[in-house]
Structure formats: structure tokens, C-alpha cells
Amino acid sequence: MFLYINSKDNVNTASNDIMIKIDHDIKGNKIHLIDAIIPRSDYNLTDYNSNFILYESESPYIDSERTQIKITNGSYNIQTLTNQIQETLNTLSKKEITYIVDFSDLKGHITISSDTSNRKFYIGNTDNNIFNVIGYVFGDYFADDEDLTKLNISFESTNHFDLRGMNFIYIMTDMNIESSLHSNSNGDGISCLYKIPLLHNSNDVINYQPIIKTGIRINNGVIPSGIYSIYLIDEFCHPINLNGLHFDLTFAIE
Secondary structure, eight states, X not given: OEEEEEXXXXXXXXXSOOEEEEOSOEEOSEEEEEEEEXXXXXXXXXXXXXXXXXXXXXXXXXXXXXXXXXXXXXXXXXXXXXXXXXXHHHHHOSSOOOEEEEEOTTTOOEEEEEOSTTOOBEEEOOTTBSHHXXXXXXXXXXXXXXXXXXXXXXXXXXXXOOOOSOSEEEEEEOSSEEXXXXXXXOSSSXXXXXXXXXXXXXXXXXXXXXXXXXXXXXXXXXXXXXXXXXXXXXXXXXXXXXXXXXXXXXXXXX
């Protein structure tokens, strides 16, 4: 027996959360993914990975010279991202410092520099920071709030930039299943149906068919008829926004 899920069949009219209706009991011992078609219209820069603090003062306690930087959400390549970071820094600089943001094709590193009379700055950590995306490692280059020893005119990333946005897609549900695939379970009855690995620079559409069947046990041998949540998250439990496009999932029941 097969279970076909298309997010177009959402019966939830109160919000954007996907709710699908199963009209009759589905009996079986296990459920496993046969095929997943998911558009890659999600942004690789979101509210969860686009922030940092810019310090342009000899003291971090001068709030007027401490700036929260938020890079606009979007789907970036390396050129558009470095352009956007540079534009944002130059727009928001409270010391009228001119910043240059560049990247090396050879090393895959990003460098943020001050181009204004050797004016020093540093970049601080904040929630949902951008550091993993642009290859910076907090602690190697960035100062804590009370540490002014790392003021500099230029900072080069330690690691290669990573614009994947995520490494895995988790298909989550509140169906009557038992799964240990997702370690961030919060005990609310939500379980993981499948974990889909993503490659670098995935195509616009993910068409994934597992090579090895990984069955998830169905509790008590039945998924009762009813209305169930189906949604996609990344490895950090952040919801994946497909920006209005729809996904298709096919499961086999055994």
C-alpha cells in the first residue's frame, strides 16, 4: 500500500501549516519513503543565519557605536552575498567607515576590511549569526564584548563559505509512528518520517529516492484516519520556507 502526500492538499485554512487528511485507517507495521520531490526555493539566508554585531568603537559599552547587522533574507550566490554584506555595512556604519567585502576564488575565503584611514573595527557574536555561512569561526577572529584586543582593519574567514543553507531536510509529522531519526524531539508527539541529505549546490528541485529502505515503525500497526501535520525542517529545527511552492511525498506501508 502507498500513501501519497502533496502539500497542495492542505486542509488547514487557518495558517500556512500543512495539514493532510487521511480518510481511512492505514494498517501496517512500517512506513518508508519511496520518493520525495521538494523545490529548492527556500532561502539560503534567513532570519536564522543572517546576523552579527559591528563594533566601531574603542569601547563596546558605547551603544551608539554598536550596530546590529541583519543581512536581507534571500537566495544568494557568493558574489551577491558579498555585495549585500558590503552594502549593508556601508549603509549602517555609524563612523562613516567604508567597508570592502571580497572573496578569494582560490581559497574560498571571505575578507571584510576597513578602507577608511586604518579605522579599526571588529565583529561580534549574536543570536542566529551568519558566521557558518561566510566561513568565520567565532573565537578565532571575533572578540567577546569585553575584549578589545582583536580590533583590526581586516578579517579573513577561517573556513570556506557555505551557501547551502542546510545539510539535511527532515520530514516531520504527528502521525502514529515511532522514530529516533531526529535528535531534537521535544516530546510533543512530532516524529521524523525521513532525513534527506543535501549535496552542495543542489538543483532547483530535489528528486530523492532512497537507495536503502529505512522503515519507521507504526505504533500498534495502524495510522488512524484523521488530520495530521506534515512539515519540513532543517537540522537546527528551523522550518523550511518553500515560498509558496509545493512538495510531493510517496510512502510505502508494509
